[in-house]
Amino acid sequence: MAENSPNYRYDPLIGELYLNKISCELTTRKFHNDLRREFEAILGAVAKSMFYTVGKVTGMIVAKYFDDIDVLSWMGWGVPLVKKDGSVEVKNSYMTMYRSEIGKKSCDIVAGFLAGWFSRKEKDNVDFIESRCASTTKFKTCRFERVEKNVAVEVPKIRMKKPREHLKNVNINLKPSSGEIIYRGDSSLIIPRGFTAIFQREFERVIGAVASRKMYEVVKKISYEAVVKEQGFRFIGLAILPKFIRAKLLLHEELVQLPERGFGNVRVLRLDLKEGILLEIDNSYNAFTYGKVGKPVCHTLAGVLAGGAKAVIGGDWECVENKCVAAGDGVCEFELKPA
Ligand SMILES: [Zn+2]
Numbered sequence: 001m002a003e004n005s006p007n008y009r010y011d012p013l014i015g016e017l018y019l020n021k022i023s024c025e026l027t028t029r030k031f032h033n034d035l036r037r038e039f040e041a042i043l044g045a046v047a048k049s050m051f052y053t054v055g056k057v058t059g060m061i062v063a064k065y066f067d068d069i070d071v072l073s074w075m076g077w078g079v080p081l082v083k084k085d086g087s088v089e090v091k092n093s094y095m096t097m098y099r100s101e102i103g104k105k106s107c108d109i110v111a112g113f114l115a116g117w118f119s120r121k122e123k124d125n126v127d128f129i130e131s132r133c134a135s136t137t138k139f140k141t142c143r144f145e146r147v148e149k150n151v152a153v154e155v156p157k158i159r160m161k162k163p164r165e166h167l168k169n170v171n172i173n174l175k176p177s178s179g180e181i182i183y184r185g186d187s188s189l190i191i192p193r194g195f196t197a198i199f200q201r202e203f204e205r206v207i208g209a210v211a212s213r214k215m216y217e218v219v220k221k222i223s224y225e226a227v228v229k230e231q232g233f234r235f236i237g238l239a240i241l242p243k244f245i246r247a248k249l250l251l252h253e254e255l256v257q258l259p260e261r262g263f264g265n266v267r268v269l270r271l272d273l274k275e276g277i278l279l280e281i282d283n284s285y286n287a288f289t290y291g292k293v294g295k296p297v298c299h300t301l302a303g304v305l306a307g308g309a310k311a312v313i314g315g316d317w318e319c320v321e322n323k324c325v326a327a328g329d330g331v332c333e334f335e336l337k338p339a
């Protein structure tokens with residue numbers, strides 16, 4: 001199954017994004033760097049092993065669908081270069097955005113990805129460690145070396161939907177020399193569908209029941225910042241518009257972007273600034289692979305919606321998930337209300 005070049009396409013009916021045959025989630029480099037920093041602040045050193053594990057599962061999943069490790073740059077993770085001694089250099093690794101953190105290696109998730117990739121390709125348990133990182137400013141590339149660590153990871157059963165006939169192109173531009181992909185002006189990131197659920201379950205395992213609230217709060221905060229800083233240019237002049245019009249603009253963006261990002265398909269059930277905004281989302285990326293756990297699980301999606309509302313409509317907003325596929329409902333339903 002050789003894949004020589006990337007195709008970025010989505011299924012508008014179910015809001016699913018595909019990189020060639022693999023179903024994906026599309027976020028931004030900044031979002032993931034922020035996510036890492038927030039979780040390191042909460043978990044300390046434990047965060048490093050958590051990111052490594054999530055990376056390793058991701059590498060194993062991606063290696064099932066692709067033959068060439070160049071797929072790393074198609075995903076916007078940086079440019080990989082495999083050396084003769086088995087070590088790997090990655091130019092412009094996506095986790096090196098905050099170069100102010102001098103002396104701190106930041107690419108555990110990339111080390112994990114390489115471990116997962118080579119474990120599947122070599123049918124043996126392989127582990128990597130980052131021996132030098134571009135975040136430390138001394139070097140331009142990150143270097144990853146093989147180590148005896150024996151971090152066995154279980155790959156969750158993921159039944160990816162096969163791409164259907166009527167897929168549409170998503171406007172994503174690959175910059176092969178820097179291993180970046182650009183979507184709507186932002187340096188973006190592709191991860192396999194199910195990544196968020198894997199990350200969330202790891203986090204729940206580490207900190208227990210408070211994980212749900214934390215996930216929501218962290219994602220709300222960084223989504224708000226992302227919309228204000230990264231997409232702010234599209235909302236110039238927003239402040240002079242009535243709130244109702246701003247809410248309409250927000251929902252318009254969400255109807256376009258959420259399916260293209262592979263987050264699911266959205267319908268607006270109610271638009272009322274006092275009573276609240278009611279949305280229904282089919283095929284939520286967040287609930288994907290969760291199975292039936294008897295409660296709502298789409299905390300990151302709720303955080304994205306609340307952060308977006310705060311940034312675009314103004315004032316503070318909270319989002320509650322009333323129904324969820326993981327709770328046994330047919331769709332996920334979200335209600336946004338002024339805080
Ligand atoms: Zn690095």
Ligand SMILES: [Zn+2]
Nearest residue numbers: 298324325332
């Ligand atoms: Zn849900």
